Amino acid sequence: MTLAVEFQKVSRHFGQVKAVDRVDLAIAEGAFFAMLGPSGSGKTTCLRLISGFETPTSGTIRIMGEDVSRTPPHLRNVNTVFQDYALFPHMNVRDNVAYGLMVKGVDKRSRLDRAEELLAQVKLAGYGDRKPGQLSGGQRQRVALARALINEPRVLLLDEPLGALDLKLREAMQDELKALQKRLGITFVFVTHDQNEALSMADSLAVFSEGRIAQIGTPADIYDRPATRFVADFVGSSNVLPPGLTRALGGPAAWASLRPEATRLSAAGPVTGTVTALRYQGAGTRVLLTLQGTDIAAFVPAGQPLPEPGSTIGIAFDPAALHVMEGA
Amino acid sequence: MTAPAILPVRGPGDRFTALIWRQPRVLLALMLGPPLIWLGVVYLGALIALLWQSFYSIDEFSGLVVPEFTLKTYAELLRPQNFDIFLRTVSMAALVSLASGVLAFPIAYFAARHARGRWKAAFYLGVMLPLWSSYLVKVYAWKLILAKEGIVTWAAEATHTTAALEGLLALPAIGGNSLSTSYIGTFLVFVYVWMPYMILPMQAALERVPTSMLEAAADLGATRGQIFRTVILPLALPGIIAGSIFTFSLTLGDYIIPQIIGTSKTFIGMAVYQFQGTAGNVPLAAAFAMIPIVIMLIYLAIARRMGAFDAL
Amino acid sequence: MLSDRASPGLKLAAGAGLAFLHLPILLIFLYAFTTEEKSYAFPPPGLTTQWFGIAWNREDIWPPLILSLQVAAIATVLALILGTLAAGAMARSRFFGQNQIALLLILPIALPGVVTGIALRSAFSMLDIPYSTWTIILGHATFCIVIVFNNAVARMRRLSGAILEASADLGANAFQTFRHILLPNLGTALLAGGMLAFALSFDEVIVTTFTAGQQSTLPIWMLEELVRPHQRPVTNVVAIVVFLVTVIPILLAYRLTIRGTEIAGGGK
Numbered sequence: 001m002t003l004a005v006e007f008q009k010v011s012r013h014f015g016q017v018k019a020v021d022r023v024d025l026a027i028a029e030g031a032f033f034a035m036l037g038p039s040g041s042g043k044t045t046c047l048r049l050i051s052g053f054e055t056p057t058s059g060t061i062r063i064m065g066e067d068v069s070r071t072p073p074h075l076r077n078v079n080t081v082f083q084d085y086a087l088f089p090h091m092n093v094r095d096n097v098a099y100g101l102m103v104k105g106v107d108k109r110s111r112l113d114r115a116e117e118l119l120a121q122v123k124l125a126g127y128g129d130r131k132p133g134q135l136s137g138g139q140r141q142r143v144a145l146a147r148a149l150i151n152e153p154r155v156l157l158l159d160e161p162l163g164a165l166d167l168k169l170r171e172a173m174q175d176e177l178k179a180l181q182k183r184l185g186i187t188f189v190f191v192t193h194d195q196n197e198a199l200s201m202a203d204s205l206a207v208f209s210e211g212r213i214a215q216i217g218t219p220a221d222i223y224d225r226p227a228t229r230f231v232a233d234f235v236g237s238s239n240v241l242p243p244g245l246t247r248a249l250g251g252p253a254a255w256a257s258l259r260p261e262a263t264r265l266s267a268a269g270p271v272t273g274t275v276t277a278l279r280y281q282g283a284g285t286r287v288l289l290t291l292q293g294t295d296i297a298a299f300v301p302a303g304q305p306l307p308e309p310g311s312t313i314g315i316a317f318d319p320a321a322l323h324v325m326e327g328a
Numbered sequence: 329m330t331a332p333a334i335l336p337v338r339g340p341g342d343r344f345t346a347l348i349w350r351q352p353r354v355l356l357a358l359m360l361g362p363p364l365i366w367l368g369v370v371y372l373g374a375l376i377a378l379l380w381q382s383f384y385s386i387d388e389f390s391g392l393v394v395p396e397f398t399l400k401t402y403a404e405l406l407r408p409q410n411f412d413i414f415l416r417t418v419s420m421a422a423l424v425s426l427a428s429g430v431l432a433f434p435i436a437y438f439a440a441r442h443a444r445g446r447w448k449a450a451f452y453l454g455v456m457l458p459l460w461s462s463y464l465v466k467v468y469a470w471k472l473i474l475a476k477e478g479i480v481t482w483a484a485e486a487t488h489t490t491a492a493l494e495g496l497l498a499l500p501a502i503g504g505n506s507l508s509t510s511y512i513g514t515f516l517v518f519v520y521v522w523m524p525y526m527i528l529p530m531q532a533a534l535e536r537v538p539t540s541m542l543e544a545a546a547d548l549g550a551t552r553g554q555i556f557r558t559v560i561l562p563l564a565l566p567g568i569i570a571g572s573i574f575t576f577s578l579t580l581g582d583y584i585i586p587q588i589i590g591t592s593k594t595f596i597g598m599a600v601y602q603f604q605g606t607a608g609n610v611p612l613a614a615a616f617a618m619i620p621i622v623i624m625l626i627y628l629a630i631a632r633r634m635g636a637f638d639a640l
Numbered sequence: 641m642l643s644d645r646a647s648p649g650l651k652l653a654a655g656a657g658l659a660f661l662h663l664p665i666l667l668i669f670l671y672a673f674t675t676e677e678k679s680y681a682f683p684p685p686g687l688t689t690q691w692f693g694i695a696w697n698r699e700d701i702w703p704p705l706i707l708s709l710q711v712a713a714i715a716t717v718l719a720l721i722l723g724t725l726a727a728g729a730m731a732r733s734r735f736f737g738q739n740q741i742a743l744l745l746i747l748p749i750a751l752p753g754v755v756t757g758i759a760l761r762s763a764f765s766m767l768d769i770p771y772s773t774w775t776i777i778l779g780h781a782t783f784c785i786v787i788v789f790n791n792a793v794a795r796m797r798r799l800s801g802a803i804l805e806a807s808a809d810l811g812a813n814a815f816q817t818f819r820h821i822l823l824p825n826l827g828t829a830l831l832a833g834g835m836l837a838f839a840l841s842f843d844e845v846i847v848t849t850f851t852a853g854q855q856s857t858l859p860i861w862m863l864e865e866l867v868r869p870h871q872r873p874v875t876n877v878v879a880i881v882v883f884l885v886t887v888i889p890i891l892l893a894y895r896l897t898i899r900g901t902e903i904a905g906g907g908k
Contacts, residue, residue: 075811078333083802344813362721362725363745363789366782367745367785370782372744435658439654456890456894461665470664473664473667477680479667577750578752597752600754601849617759
């Protein structure tokens with residue numbers, strides 16, 4: 001299997017700041033790959049290393065097996081959907097989309113025809129004569145997508161592509177992007193700080209922390225078996241148990257994670273604590289309780305009895321659901 | 329999908345782009361080089377030539393320049409008649425800056441805080457036009473206004489205030505035969521010509537004062553006067569200093585206004601012009617020119633420390 | 641309490657200030673039509689349009705006018721090139737000595753014109769450079785650079801850097817990005833800067849008296865008429881011409897940068 005993108009011990013330091021530090025990364029061809037992490041974790045720098053707007057301080061970057069470490073951005077067959085879209089304000093939508101072909105010297109007729117085809121693909125047929133300033137956020141996003149696809153890149157990079165959209169539009173676009181990627185078969189690499197977005201869209205993802213990759217795997221790997229406390233915390237929703245509590249609950253004396261869905265309430269639990277709050281969600285209720293000073297969430301499916309806030313209760317779970325983490 | 333991951337190089341343009349991508353300093357040097365060489369050679373070179381000449385002196389008998397290093401010429405600056413020129417010019421520059429600041433403030437304040445939409449544009453243009461339009465034409469217009477037979481005399485007669493005008497002209501030191509031959513006239517024209525340079529930076533600084541801050545001050549019980557003194561003025565200060573760089577410097581070096589409107593007393597700019605021209609004493613002219621340079625460099629250093637450069 | 645309404649006192653002071661700035665210029669227009677030839681008597685005893693014809697036929701006005709236009713045109717082109725390059729370097733990167741270079745750029749307008757003038761003159765005399773059109777241009781271009789620089793750098797700072805990256809990302813090399821992306825977005829700011837530089841150069845007299853030698857630009861011609869008037873109303877007509885040649889580019893520059901306080905700062 002060819003790797004679309006490969007990092008070998010890639011570092012990018014800005015003076016003392018190690019924005020990216022000895023990162024190894026392999027992204028399979030045709031993957032929908034997410035780079036997830038808080039701001040400043042190095043995910044955006046990694047994306048810019050692929051597009052060529054940053055140069056590695058050390059290490060090797062390969063795209064489709066070719067070493068591009070010394071290749072400038074304009075010669076890399078990789079295109080980007082920029083965070084704020086970066087549409088050219090002085091050109092109309094059609095010329096924006098056709099730009100990649102224009103600078104390649106493709107004649108006007110063919111490039112404009114091709115631009116129209118792409119606009120139709122992103123459901124913007126008939127918008128070619130507008131200026132970017134006359135479009136809504138969602139429409140601009142589609143133009144940026146069409147513009148980045150016209151050169152038929154080997155890898156498409158997306159920098160927080162949905163960040164500027166409101167929630168409803170964001171969810172619709174998630175599905176559309178996913179469908180588009182399936183249809184085109186191009187490798188998509190996208191950067192996001194939104195764990196739900198990463199988990200729901202990507203085939204596989206890397207979680208970044210302080211310039212390094214904390215964990216790399218499928219969404220299920222990351223969600224069910226976070227490698228470190230950082231991943232468990234950042235991906236959220238999983239309970240992070242300190243060694244003392246893990247032990248009290250019947251596990252080894254180590255940090256562990258436990259998904260709320262895998263727990264049930266049990267008055268006779270090995271450890272009991274106080275219910276602090278109830279959060280109603282569609283399919284059930286999240287019960288928040290404090291066990292030995294640690295906040296824990298348990299999930300109660302709809303229709304089952306709920307405890308009163310302030311009451312004392314414990315939790316029980318299938319031992320297999322307790323995931324012990326190596327990294328502390 | 330068989331397209332390669334690396335596109336072929338199409339020609340020298342691509343090769344150059346690759347070069348400046350690998351060595352961003354090359355592009356920086358290429359862009360910075362020509363303007364720096366121009367300013368370095370033409371401007372700084374000329375300033376150094378000037379500095380150099382100020383250390384020469386003039387032979388009192390032959391009137392020729394003696395190309396030998398000496399501080400004699402600088403010592404001449406301290407002679408009473410030359411020192412008077414210095415004092416006269418610097419005090420005029422200070423007064424003009426002060427008056428410009430006072431007159432500019434209402435305009436800048438109104439434009440920054442009250443004018444909206446079309447009015448704002450009108451105010452902006454209303455300041456831009458006099459700022460950029462011909463300097464000589466403006467000076468000339470004042471010659472028409474202040475002339476003995478001109479509009480001011482006429483207006484004084486029409487409003488029966490001739491006595492007040494004559495009283496003003498009768499004042500010792502700053503009065504004169506007519507406004508166009510008095511210090512009052514010189515001062516008025518200086519203020520007129522340089523004031524727009526004060527308005528724009530002042531307005532820019534005032535626009536940066538958030539309205540919420542003024543409301544907070546009012547909310548805490550400050551009176552209008554207190555708000556002005558304790559909030560508006562300190563925050564507008566960088567803009568006022570930035571503006572005064574221009575009003576001060578331009579007054580300091582001008583030799584045309586005092587020559588056309590005013591007494592025939594010499595200002596620094598006139599001294600520079602006359603010594604290098606008719607008197608042929610280039611070293612003394614050069615030494616005189618050093619005065620505004622030194623004053624302005626100190627002024628710029630202080631202005632920079634007070635954050636005035638952001639308001640430029 | 642604070643209100644959004646200006647107090648009458650403030651309105652009056654602001655209005656009076658603006659009137660103070662504009663009325664004197666209007667007077668020039670009136671005086672160009674006066675029948676009084678020997679003095680600046682007000683009100684003019686009568687009105688006539690004859691001075692426009694007389695000025696047109698004056699042989700001594702045309703060569704200075706043409707020289708001024710030539711100088712302003714060439715100085716503007718030089719300033720456009722040098723000012724844009726400097727803006728490109730200063731807007732996009734951080735480097736050692738940047739503050740000193742900013743100071744160097746602003747120095748020709750922060751120091752009085754008489755300093756620039758005498759400095760150039762002493763350099764010319766030390767190097768035995770004879771006075772020519774080029775010695776005038778040398779001085780003018782020097783103080784015009786910062787005008788273009790201020791306009792260009794303000795626009796570049798506002799321009800999103802991402803569109804330049806987007807262009808490279810789509811396969812454009814540096815020249816293509818410059819031509820298709822940077823230039824169209826910078827165009828009006830450069831045009832505005834160029835217009836202002838032209839207006840400034842066309843009108844300049846302080847530096848020019850030092851660098852012109854025996855040549856006469858239109859402002860120098862006017863200055864001589866001011867010191868030793870021959871035919872006052874003809875000078876008035878020339879003043880109107882000079883005023884218009886400087887004001888029209890200013891108005892155009894304003895239109896080009898309509899959004900911006902871009903032409904604010906710099907000053908002359």
